[in-house]
Amino acid sequence: MKPKRFRPDWTEQPPKPGTIRSIVKYGDPHSYKHPSDAWVKMMLREFNMSKADFSVKRNEGHEPVVLDRPPAMEPAHVEALARIVGEENVATDDYSRVRYATGMTSEEIWELRRGVIREVADVVVHPRDKKDVREIVRYCDAERIPITVFSAGSSVNFGCRPYKGGVTLVMSTHMNKLLEINELNHTARVQPGMFGPAYEEALNNAPEGFGCKRRYTCGHFPQSFEYSTVGGWVVTLGSGQASTYYGDACDIVFSQEYVTPVGTIRTLDYPATATGPKVNDIFKGSEGTFGILVELTMKIYRYMPENRRYFSFMFPTWEAAVDASREVMQRESGMPAIYRISDPEETDRGLKLYGVPGFVDAGLARLGFKPGRRSLCLGNVEGDGEYTRLVARTIKRVAREHGALPLSGYPARMWEHTRYTEPYMREDLNDYGIFLDTLETSVTWDNLHRVHQGVRAFIKSRPGTICMTHASHFYPQGTNLYFILMARMGADEYVEFQNGIIDRVLEHGGTPSHHHGIGRLLAPWMEPHLGREQMEVLRALKRHFDPHGIMNPGGQLGLDEIPPRR
């Protein structure tokens, strides 16, 4: 008789408005993605847990948010801000102040669940337009009031934390419209607070909504797509899952407009220009420390989903997968859109977690694709029909030359269904004291294995720690490495562990972030990584744009005093 299926009591109720849970829950309040039975089995085994460990949830955060900390700001300032944006766009209630101070950093989620509330803004302001932002920045600069920006709130590095109090500007409440599609130039003028899905939908429906001849796509699909905004992509140097073809956010933005304490800067629309260092580049990745992004012109691309071609392969080894991928990226025969390779641990766990039957697994092993060595590759190609056919064919040939077994497009399509939903699992895991976090870095090809092995060795030296790694953003010169960690541990231990991992990333030659940005969490590694000379350049720019230090102060990007980790 088959043993009875064990299913923990996963939470299936939308969080009550006003509760801590409503802040820490990722994404749509009514959507869940629970760990599958295979996940549960894995956790029981790997974390040495019993079913009893899955019987009591802790720190669920069902209690209402209570801050008990009145705004430190003089009421006259709040009134002045209300005069700018209207009473209805200013909030000083506890919930707003906590809600808009919180991103999705593991540590801040865990602290909040335990009732620990760190720094919050004194007042939350929802600007209606650029003019509002200009007046707010002028006022706050004159009065030396700090400004922090909140848009989608999916930062994983304390990027939204109003470390010095003051004002939090919520960009996504009103400034979330697609303003114009320029069909000749293949560009779109958009407000920074527009969420990914709304933006993509408007572009897909350009004929209906904007009278265009064609449909378009934004080309940028990070895992946080549903809870990230166009402005957030650019100010954090984000990267989408299809970046191998479309480029990173920094490649997709065409021009930008920022409101800074020293004035408004709008960069110009040119496909290229030889007029000195490009101010458009200087703002990319500035994470709110130079000014407020109030408008963007983005490159857009023809939307041709009918031409998409999916592929998946099993490579005998990670090394073979890496070599084949390098060949694909360097052979000058067109680039795929999505392209991912998983290391052996991720591959093996993936096969199990996605429910691949045991006999298939055994069959793979017999064919030479052995557990502990094999490596899964999947992706797709986008573009013109003949182009996608050629690139897909080429990738298949290269994969075969490196010993891969073609697995059809099915695994890639299956992966695609889950591409935005993985973060939803975190609440369930956290409810039972399990950490799920990610860390990512960028590497040149010649340093890939050194970083992968060095970081993995450190992570795996802690017993009961799952570490799945993939590379998912490819360039002719290298790729990224994305580490997914899972373990049963307390928050204090995790902070120390995470610090150790980041140390190892740098020690082995990785960059502190490939596309998550720096925020405050990674700020202490900025100077060790970039060196004093480069940091001084960024600080000189900071002094220029923000002479009174009001823009997202408190360690963001390591430009001013970095708050100590607790």
Added chain:
Amino acid sequence: MKPKRFRPDWTEQPPKPGTIRSIVKYGDPHSYKHPSDAWVKMMLREFNMSKADFSVKRNEGHEPVVLDRPPAMEPAHVEALARIVGEENVATDDYSRVRYATGMTSEEIWELRRGVIREVADVVVHPRDKKDVREIVRYCDAERIPITVFSAGSSVNFGCRPYKGGVTLVMSTHMNKLLEINELNHTARVQPGMFGPAYEEALNNAPEGFGCKRRYTCGHFPQSFEYSTVGGWVVTLGSGQASTYYGDACDIVFSQEYVTPVGTIRTLDYPATATGPKVNDIFKGSEGTFGILVELTMKIYRYMPENRRYFSFMFPTWEAAVDASREVMQRESGMPAIYRISDPEETDRGLKLYGVPGFVDAGLARLGFKPGRRSLCLGNVEGDGEYTRLVARTIKRVAREHGALPLSGYPARMWEHTRYTEPYMREDLNDYGIFLDTLETSVTWDNLHRVHQGVRAFIKSRPGTICMTHASHFYPQGTNLYFILMARMGADEYVEFQNGIIDRVLEHGGTPSHHHGIGRLLAPWMEPHLGREQMEVLRALKRHFDPHGIMNPGGQLGLDEIPPRR
């Protein structure tokens, strides 16, 4: 009886060493490219010239360079510099001081031919390595001695002029080596003073010279290729003829090392990184005003000339050529390497100048490709064999859909033979008082015709002025416009005329430069174009890197006082 062929007495003698001619002559002293008979016929007709006008050459510059201006610098400084680089690498003779103060700007060439010598350095120094540069910069910063950089000297905007005297550093004498090829990363570490052909040859011969498995190409082939250096490409934001595929210089540089008065900055080797605004980007296009570029890591590409495919088409109109080109660049089916379209004036003159027989021309007209309307397109595709076949086929289809007549690859190959030699004609023309100059700008698609028509209208309003225009660097969002001017006029008239053209470029919405850079010539248009706010960002960076204003001072990029035009 056929009339006797008229051939002016073109100069065929290499300039004598030490003469003005040896400075103003472009390129190899032993190479010439004389205007063809068709050119001469065109000039006689269009400039209302007689054969007598071609009988006397003027201001040939055969006299030796005499400066008659002793170095203004204290001898102790010269001695100190000699202690750093060695006596043999320091020069204060008249010839060196004039030679290394002179680029290829039309105006400076004409002035020099007339014996007018503008600002020169007090001492010319040839650094041997980075260490020399560091010591020189440290010394000059302490002593407040201006430093100007000379590398290949093909600047067309007074970029090499030591406006404030001091030291000129010649980067191409010693710092001209390819240091390393990283075959895994597809990158090359190279010194800034390496000339294009030497660099490309070393990459092509990577197996022989560096023990590589493959041959590589640099992907960057500006018209000045033979007399430009890798460092010059990057600091001026240059663009090569194959940029539509390989990208502009700013896209090809991977990392850089600069010696600035506040220290040496080496940016790091990563394919992408989300660690704040990128200092690597900030240095691109800084034209010597922030520091001295001492080393670069460049992206390199597989060299596969056997896969190259050439194409040429005649479009019925310029508008059709533009529309077809836009479709090629936006259809997501791969990009060509070289891609050019000529406006009707350039097309018609091109047919004549390249000696296309009259009956062919008449045949074209009968087919609907009429003089004054038709537009020539040519280019090639590079990359993997299947890729080049696909892209060439796609371009052909798009061209046909826009009414084009395929002309085979022959015209493109013919053009390729002359791709670096056009600048050689200037001496011959100047000998007979004829100006040949170029101006270029960048445009988005939606503004292309406005800029083209507006600038052309101004140029053609001057009787007897030839204006040929092409677009030769393509992007999904737009292209460049390259204006070639020819007229018989004096230098003073030309300066005023040129100012008028640049005014018109800006007035119609073009950028002051697509790939020639700014130097001092275009500096007055920087602030009107970018606006005060963007200029203040550049000036803040300038103050940071160069607090005492010694780096290429005197108006470069418009960052400090701009010298008046004379």
